Amino acid sequence: xxxxGKSTTYHHGDLRRAILDAGEEELAARGVxxxxxxxxxxxxxxxxxxxxxxxxDASGLIEALAERGFLxxxxxxxxxxARAIQTPYERLIATGQGYLDFALxxxxxxxxxxxxxxxxxxxxxxxxxxxSAFLVLARAVGEFRGxxxxxxxxxxxxxxxxxxxxxxxADLILSGYIDLPDGDPAERDAFFRNLLAADxxxxxx
Amino acid sequence: xxxxGKSTTYHHGDLRRAILDAGEEELAARGVxxxxxxxxxxxxxxxxxxxxxxxxDASGLIEALAERGFLxxxxxxxxxxARAIQTPYERLIATGQGYLDFALxxxxxxxxxxxxxxxxxxxxxxxxxxxSAFLVLARAVGEFRGxxxxxxxxxxxxxxxxxxxxxxxADLILSGYIDLPDGDPAERDAFFRNLLAADxxxxxx
DNA sequence: GACCCCATCTTTCCACTGTAAAGATTTTTT
DNA sequence: AAAAAATCTTTACAGTGGAAAGATGGGGTC
Numbered sequence: 001x002x003x004x005g006k007s008t009t010y011h012h013g014d015l016r017r018a019i020l021d022a023g024e025e026e027l028a029a030r031g032v033x034x035x036x037x038x039x040x041x042x043x044x045x046x047x048x049x050x051x052x053x054x055x056x057d058a059s060g061l062i063e064a065l066a067e068r069g070f071l072x073x074x075x076x077x078x079x080x081x082a083r084a085i086q087t088p089y090e091r092l093i094a095t096g097q098g099y100l101d102f103a104l105x106x107x108x109x110x111x112x113x114x115x116x117x118x119x120x121x122x123x124x125x126x127x128x129x130x131x132s133a134f135l136v137l138a139r140a141v142g143e144f145r146g147x148x149x150x151x152x153x154x155x156x157x158x159x160x161x162x163x164x165x166x167x168x169x170a171d172l173i174l175s176g177y178i179d180l181p182d183g184d185p186a187e188r189d190a191f192f193r194n195l196l197a198a199d200x201x202x203x204x205x
Numbered sequence: 206x207x208x209x210g211k212s213t214t215y216h217h218g219d220l221r222r223a224i225l226d227a228g229e230e231e232l233a234a235r236g237v238x239x240x241x242x243x244x245x246x247x248x249x250x251x252x253x254x255x256x257x258x259x260x261x262d263a264s265g266l267i268e269a270l271a272e273r274g275f276l277x278x279x280x281x282x283x284x285x286x287a288r289a290i291q292t293p294y295e296r297l298i299a300t301g302q303g304y305l306d307f308a309l310x311x312x313x314x315x316x317x318x319x320x321x322x323x324x325x326x327x328x329x330x331x332x333x334x335x336x337s338a339f340l341v342l343a344r345a346v347g348e349f350r351g352x353x354x355x356x357x358x359x360x361x362x363x364x365x366x367x368x369x370x371x372x373x374x375a376d377l378i379l380s381g382y383i384d385l386p387d388g389d390p391a392e393r394d395a396f397f398r399n400l401l402a403a404d405x406x407x408x409x410x
Numbered sequence: 411g412a413c414c415c416c417a418t419c420t421t422t423c424c425a426c427t428g429t430a431a432a433g434a435t436t437t438t439t440t
Numbered sequence: 441a442a443a444a445a446a447t448c449t450t451t452a453c454a455g456t457g458g459a460a461a462g463a464t465g466g467g468g469t470c
Contacts, residue, residue: 015447031322033322036428038426038428047448067236089407115320118381130382157400158405160400161405163383164370164373167376168376171372171376175319175324178334194366197368197405198363199406200297200367202402203294203349241456241457242453243456253456253457254458255419257457258418259418262457264455
């Protein structure tokens with residue numbers, strides 16, 4: 001039922017979306033450790049057990065939030081790709097920088113995504129979202145090396161190498177153990193570029 | 206007071222150490238998310254507020270546990286170094302493999318260490334432990350490149366590159382998004398070696 | 411050796427958390 | 441129109457960390 005323009009129904013009408021929106025706000029405000037179902041429900045103005053019907057238990061809500069997170073990670077990487085100089089290497093760099101953009105702009109969500117207690121269930125929307133993020137990276141590596149990287153052992157190593165480097169950098173920055181060069185965003189980008197490509201292969205010995 | 210050989214005093218006598226020991230067991234058993242002060246206290250057989258006097262609040266206990274964690278991380282890296290072929294490059298590889306050993310053998314502790322809500326306080330024992338871990342890595346990089354890496358921008362990049370790669374790999378494996386080659390430990394070591402040294406520098410373009 | 415101070419630990423209480431169960435209200439279906 | 445299903449609320453409960461005040465005993469001083 002609607003009164004005026006507002007929906008004042010006993011049933012909320014769009015509670016699932018509202019809870020997810022509020023959940024993201026709470027996550028950003030309090031972090032993953034201070035995340036509270038009751039507070040999310042209160043923010044929406046609904047009883048604290050209302051989310052259960054849509055998400056099962058707390059971990060269900062967490063997973064639904066993580067799905068959103070992966071989609072925004074994809075958006076961050078694609079955004080950087082679109083703005084990059086359109087050579088395969090620059091697009092690869094840009095993909096990693098987008099990964100870092102996401103971690104820095106939504107640290108709590110980043111931690112949520114990669115701190116899930118168990119790996120996404122087979123066939124779940126969460127798994128699909130996570131896979132789509134992986135494919136953005138894999139595709140960028142594929143363009144860089146000229147063939148599908150997932151078809152060879154060397155290619156798979158290169159994809160994982162790119163991923164682990166961007167991820168390790170993001171995670172250690174969020175931990176506070178690595179300081180980002182502050183100020184000019186260009187410095188930050190150069191820092192990432194150097195770190196990604198740094199040569200650690202055996203030399204003389 | 207002592208009866209037999211056992212200390213049965215009202216005062217525990219060595220409660221701080223006992224709580225830390227129990228805390229590690231609880232951490233390993235329940236993970237960082239399911240960590241409970243009360244359960245730790247119960248495991249020691251003491252009231253649930255007893256830890257407060259030694260550690261302040263829960264985060265104080267967490268930090269004290271993290272200090273232990275860093276020291277065992279150091280031990281893991283040094284153990285691998287000692288077992289490695291004694292060339293600078295092999296020692297560097299071994300250091301990273303020790304990092305991974307630690308993450309895999311104590312995943313909850315690894316997550317605890319790098320998930321601290323805020324960076325270690327200046328002058329704290331935790332900071333010293335974290336620094337000692339960093340220095341093990343920095344020293345290995347220094348031996349590899351022939352000079353103190355922290356004296357030049359390129360050197361610092363190399364240290365961070367090594368760290369972020371090992372860390373990203375460890376964290377993504379613990380997240381379940383990257384599968385370790387199971388079975389032969391030699392395969393695991395080769396996997397790490399390939400990932401660390403993989404070349405992602407610009408090619409023709 | 412007697413005494414007092416204080417570090418240590420316990421008891422009790424409180425606000426907060428997530429979940430289960432049962433009831434109330436609205437929508438949908440039959 | 442009646443029945444069924446979905447949605448949300450109320451209530452209750454076991455668990456959490458922390459604050460406050462009381463109990464206990466060790467260590468220092470006289």
